[in-house]
Amino acid sequence: MYIHQDINDVQHQYFRKPQHLSKKDAIKLFLWNPKSREIFGRTGVSWAKIGIFYTVFYGVLAALVAVCMWVFLQTLDPRIPKWQLHESLIGTNPGLGFRPLPPEDNVESTLIWYRGTNKENFEVWTNALDEFLLPYKTPGSISGRGQNIYNCDYGQEPPRGQVCDVDIKSWAPCVQENFYNYHRSAPCIFLKLNKIFGWVPHFYNESTSLPDIMPRDLKDFINTTAIREPHTLNTIWVSCEGENPADLENIGPIKYYPRRGFPGFYYPYENSEGYLSPLVAVHFERPVRGIIINVECKAWAKNIKHDRADRIGSVHFELMID
Template sequence: MASNEDKPAVKEEENAGSWKDAIFNPRTGEFCGRTAKSWGLILLFYLVFYAFLAGMFVLTIWVMLMTLDDYVPRYRDRVPHPGLVIRPKELDMLINRSQPVQYTRYVQTLESFLQQYNDTEQERNEVCTAGDYFDQEGEVGEPKKACQFKRSSLSRCSGLSDSTFGFAEGRPCVLLKMNRIIGLKPRGEPYVNCTAKRDTPVQMQYFPSEGRFDKMYFPYYGNKLHERYVQPLVAVKLLLNKEDYNTELTIECRIEGSDLRNNDDRDKFLGRVTFRVTVVE
């Protein structure tokens, strides 16, 4: 007759056997409660199920891509009017004439940006008729020609006659351009007009003359078709005097003379840009 002392040992063995059987039961051949056939069927189900989902995803993407144009975005109604962009990309500029190192970064930014406008580069483009849109017909996917915009047309703000773009003399130049919008053909004669937000005006000089964006640089056909296209620029030279130094000047520039919007309170860069300049000796 087994003693009571043997019963706990038997119970422990039964528990151990029960735990092992939950992992692998040698009598039924089950692993984690399933036979090899059951595991095979469930794995096959999930393999087919996820393969079907992957196939549906790939098919959906393929159908969507077939509806897209390689050259023109499908939806363009949200950006009918361009923004106005400033170079250098600084809305707050502090210019210390006695410390060239301080304004060197502005000069380097302008020099780097204007490399694509070098006359040697632009001479590879077309000499277009000023005042007329440069409409181009042709087969689908045929590359479009680009009109010349030579750096030298920026005159005193080209960086050619003055490598510091006027920063050394306390009369800095800033460059303005419009964002690219495919197919844009602004009506009228768009030009840039800048004003200082103070009682007395600040003298400015525009390059090219009158700060105009000529129609011959429109329309734009997109990056793939119009690879050599560069946006027309307007350079604004601030003709500051000593009386203007040590004072923060707020300058607002707008696109005027056309149907391009410049007064949307929800977007302060739509057709306009505001920046601040402080020159110290």
């Protein structure tokens, strides 16, 4: 039997006013529609299809990323950077750092300010030094360091893969037991040269090659060393002095421990297991109290450039002891 349906009746269905539902009923119908058996607007078959599609899509995407990462990692060495020296962002001019640093809540400051007669006051700085120097006092705290420490000296460089020991006893009087001399208003500041992989210093080891801008007392020290201990001239020298004429008058005498620079046998840095940067303890013996003293320290090698504005090859900090 053929049943005829007027086309106008079919068209009129599209112009019917939709059934009015309350918000609550609309949500219930969206969660589960018993007539069409839809959950969240989709049937079970529809959910299965879209689930399979996105599973395959993200699976293939994850596999592509994993393959790309694997190929990329094959070009890298965990210890040797791919880009070095001139090709790297760090460049070839190591920076100079100092410790102790001001507290984290005043991270932009470079002022070391304390009262020598107040133990609680100066312990803020000595505790910071204790934390910084901990790896130097307990070599075992660095994985593998105790197994490849070598007692280096001038003319006795470490075998490949081994690292030079840092003798903390040579820092006296800048040691923990002596509160780094902070209680005597004669503080010790530790200097370190930032690490650059593969960087080899070119030493000032001849008096005729010393630059004119080098401080006179450092020139005299190098000339004296050339006579008394010529074998120790392969050193990255260090100088600290007042930044301005008034600072030069107030800074007082300065001593350096264990010597006035970083020994050359610690370089080049090759990221060997347990490597620790050499340190120079700068002892300010009698700085004038109650006044801010601007201090500028520089590292000296033929391939270390200096720029006061950009703090290249140097470091600036202030001392104020009440």
